[in-house]
Amino acid sequence: MKLYVLNGPNLNMLGIREPSIYGKQDFNALIQYIKDVCAREDIEVECFQSNHEGVLVDIIQSALGKADGIVINPAAYTHTSVAILDALKAVALPAVEVHLSDVSQRENFRHISYPAMACIAQIKGKGFQGYEEAILLLKEHLKEQA
Numbered sequence: 001m002k003l004y005v006l007n008g009p010n011l012n013m014l015g016i017r018e019p020s021i022y023g024k025q026d027f028n029a030l031i032q033y034i035k036d037v038c039a040r041e042d043i044e045v046e047c048f049q050s051n052h053e054g055v056l057v058d059i060i061q062s063a064l065g066k067a068d069g070i071v072i073n074p075a076a077y078t079h080t081s082v083a084i085l086d087a088l089k090a091v092a093l094p095a096v097e098v099h100l101s102d103v104s105q106r107e108n109f110r111h112i113s114y115p116a117m118a119c120i121a122q123i124k125g126k127g128f129q130g131y132e133e134a135i136l137l138l139k140e141h142l143k144e145q146a
Contacts, residue, residue, distance in 0.1 A: 001142060002044040003135065004067040005034055006059055008075030009051040014100075021101050023127055030128055037132045041139055053077055053084065060087040069138040070095040071131060078103065078113045088118035094141050096134035099124040 007027075010017055015026035031047050038045040046067070048059050056077065063070055070093055077084055078099070088095050097116045102125025104111055116122045121137055123130040 001042075001069075001139065002046070002067050003038065003138060004059065004063045004070045005045055005047045005131070005135075006056055006070065006072045006074075007047070007049040008056060008073060008077050011073060011075055012049050012051070023100065025128065030131070033128045034131050034135070037135050041135065043135065043139060045135075053081055056081075057083050057087045060084065060091055063093055064091045067093060068142050069093055071098055071134045071138065072096070072115060072119075073098045073100070073131075074113075074115045078115060079109055080114070082114055085114040085118050088115055094138055094145075095119045096137055097122040098130045098134045100127050100130065101125055 012027050014022055014030060015024055027049065034047055035045060050056050050059070056074070060070065070088070072095055074081060074084055074097065095118060097113060097119045104124060113122060120141060123133050126133060
């Protein structure tokens with residue numbers, strides 16, 4: 001089983017950007033956490049981060065035929081990107097959207113998620129553990145589909 005984990009804009013600034021919202025651990029700690037979870041679960045993983053919408057679309061498209069599922073934190077593109085939604089729909093791989101903070105408890109504009117419309121679940125407000133939950137959910141979903 002292979003998963004792609006995508007992180008959108010500003011997630012590379014974890015630990016620096018608004019630590020009261022996003023936590024004090026940095027992006028490298030997040031990537032190590034994801035890799036540790038996947039190693040424990042015997043899942044191959046590739047992690048990506050980009051501040052550019054088109055790059056994220058390209059990575060999603062490149063997952064076709066290479067990955068079994070996608071974990072995505074679209075970050076600010078959550079609320080604006082029909083392009084990411086369309087890319088997820090195009091590849092038709094099971095995907096789970098993750099947010100470190102609980103976007104439903106934040107500003108009103110953060111309550112809308114376009115990518116979630118193509119995801120089997122959305123996990124929010126659980127910090128790094130949300131990624132683990134997403135990985136385990138995809139693992140179970142893929143087993144059920146086999």
